[in-house]
Amino acid sequence: MTPANPKLENRIGESLSGSQIIWEALVREGVEVCFGYPGGAIMPAYDAMIEYPIHHVLTRHEQGASHMADGYARASGQVGVCIATSGPGATNLVTGIATAMLDSIPMVCITGQVPSQLIGSDAFQETDITGCTLPVTKHNYLVTEPEQVAPTIREAFYIARSGRPGPVLVDITKDAQQRSCVFEWNDDEIVLPGYRPDYAPLAEQLEEAVELIKSAKRPILFSGHGVVKSQATETLVEFVEKTKIPVACTLLGLGGFPASHPHNLGMMGMHGETWVNRAIQDADLIIAVGMRFDDRVTGNLKTYAQTAKKIHIELDPAEINKNVRVDVPIVGDARAVLKELLPHLDDCDRPEWLAYIDEIKGDSAVRDIKNLPDLGKLYAAHVIHDLYRFTKGKALVVTDVGQHQMWEAQYYKHDYPRKLLTSGGLGTMGFALPAAIGAKFAEPDDSVWVICGDGGFQMTQAELSTCAQEGIKVNVAIINNGFLGMVRQCQEFFFGGRYVATPLLSPDFVKIAEAHSLTGIRVEKRSEVEAAVRKAEATEGTVVIDFRVEQEDAVYPMVPAGATLGDMIQRPPKPGDHDHNPIFETGEDE
């Protein structure tokens, strides 16, 4: 199971400290890099680290460490590891842990804890971190004995990566790190009596699904994050080419089914394509694969996809009938289920349905900013479209949260899985730069691009210093609109244009880059985009590009929160004049 690491001396049977055992266990779990920040209660563990072949990345904030571990996991599919001290160190991890939890990212977080005899005494830097993280971890542990360290870390990795993955936290008291015991390592398969991560689909459910698919006239398939996680891309392509069922992707599903595939319709949901949302409302069958009917993709549940029967292929039984009632649930791994269904389905053509979807595209192309002239202005969507063109769609893109995130999803077309990393479930600003650093460690040969806003960048920009210290290269495209743009857009649409607390003063980002001995570039015109992208790609070390874009552009199309999926606000054909749309008055907001 665990490949013996040639760099690791065999110390099984020797007396080792709990601290040494932490690293023994991590190396045996295949860990090569971890992200962290030291402090009192984790110092014994840090002290033992130098004996072991693990590269430690010192971050500038523990939130950075947890996002880096997350980015590493998203890019590689392996478990990401972060480490922090007790109290404030541990609580600083929490945002990153919650981010990983909502997007089902496998992660192991190691935290130091005050000595076990002090627990409960409000000792210096004592926080009940297992209590704090209970609702945002897949599982967590408090370890108070050196003997528990190895088996607990093994279990933590197993739980993090199996079934529906997620973050697991292991809190280890200082005395458990300091005391010694005989080191034992058991490579047997882990059996936890109460934990059954693997579900096999039931035969009758598969049969019912086959019947529904065979009789459907207007089917649509949803490709979610589960397709990426179960490496189902190839199988899904085969499935779609046989059945000619058009595909719509969720945000986290982008790249799971190639964007350039003729049957890929694009993204669904709040900022999805108009024709995708309309096709969903008109479909007679939805085959949802590895997705969870999040409120951002369904809009108003009462009016959602009422004419469609629904097949839900999903690994986590707790997702079945949570938001949307389905007709045939199939609990199982996406790839395995698609493989089982495939031989029972016939080759099929559905020219009418596909032609209909083409037809409902209507004048969307005319309203697509990609096709509109820039008139001497720098539009964010143009920057991202150009970035897509000049990187030939091959970059590993990590986005932050906001308007730029949605423009990325719309205009950077991903043909490969694990090349778009974004915080979908939690929508965590500040995610992009640290997650990109983690991703670069996982995929050092990839060209890694951060696309972030001026707001989100400032939340974790201190990690530029980590890039400099590590000599790590990522390219950072700041879509600088001078606003917390996504919130400003909501204010424009739904709060009478009152821009409360959204105008944002930023430092000179070029100088910020230079202050870290990194390269900074400013771009104010569309004609400068290409040169800047090429320069960034050719420059050694991290590059920051400050794209000074139009300040008050909005992301279109948009289904206001709580509105019916088919009711979308579209980009006005001429800049500035809004179509009158009654949704403006009814939309509720977060």
Place this chain on the structure above:
Amino acid sequence: MSQSVKRTFAVFVEDKPGVLNRVASLFRRRSFNIDSLNVGATQEAGVSRMTIVCEADEDKARRIEANLYKMVNVLWVDDITHKQSINRVLALIKVNCNREQRDEILKICDVFRARAIDMSPDRVTIEITGPQDKVEGLVSVLRPFGILELVQTGTVAMTRGIEKHDLAHPTVPASRNSAA
């Protein structure tokens, strides 16, 4: 949509520190409202049994079950709402009771198969075990005398048949059954 009814779950969990907190936290986080929760030992060392009563329709019940199964320390979940089962709560009721009222109160106890377990010149303490509604019945009859103190446990429940709790295999929520 099926009716929301009071549901009873028998939940077998590993007897480890913090497990009660994990289960309670799950119900709070998902806003599944708990009516009562009872934990205690079982015939098997290292395994505790919870009886959880909460209101839920069929869909919600399946999701509660599925969410419980997601917890690493939960071994087995049995929704015994619609199974033949014995449900009991225990209550202690301290009531005002002077000499003249004693006979009447003791007669009431007889009817409800409750017992007087402590007595003083002006009050009596009564113990009753039974289904929740029977306990409620007794309480309402005693109320006019003046209840001084009332304490009761949550429901504990057990099915009548012999349940084989196969801890190796969970039930996949049969959500289709309720898809009508």
